[in-house]
Amino acid sequence: PTESLVISVTKLNAGQAYNIIPERAEIAGTVRTLSPILRDFAEKQIEACAENIARASGAKVEFQHRRLEPLTVNHPDQTRRATEVARALVGHSSVNPKVKPSLGSEDFAYMLEARPGACILLGNGSTAALHNPTYDFNDEALPYGIGYWVNLAEAALAP
Known part of the structure; x- marks a missing residue:
């Protein structure tokens, strides 16, 4: 492969x-x-x-390499919970838990090395990719993001 x-x-x-x-x-x-x-x-x-x-x-080179963020690897149990909460909010067909691995760099990876968790991606409509100069955040996505985090906190705190 x-x-x-x-x-x-x-x-x-x-x-x-x-x-x-x-x-x-x-x-x-x-x-x-x-x-x-x-x-x-x-x-x-x-x-x-x-x-x-x-x-x-006939020149000289000074090579410096810094490894920054590690790979972002979600934990299965936390990913399952994140998926369930998202589906309860927006419907089963609107959530894709099988996202292919990304080559993006994410500092949240350090948190996932220290504690089990899941890095989620919130859909933002059809716009340029993140870090692209023409990227335009869709403010209409905010209620979905807020609802997701409130519901996730409630699910985590439920007896």
């Missing part, structure tokens, strides 16, 4: 003038995959490519 790997170059800074080769250049970005083995491989390959390009150009 094929495993997904996303390498995004999200920052590129080099000089100020169009006709002068800059003294320094900085490239930054992210590596996302669901496979720890593939992540290790990608990190090594990116560093090797940077070093080879620098060597061929």
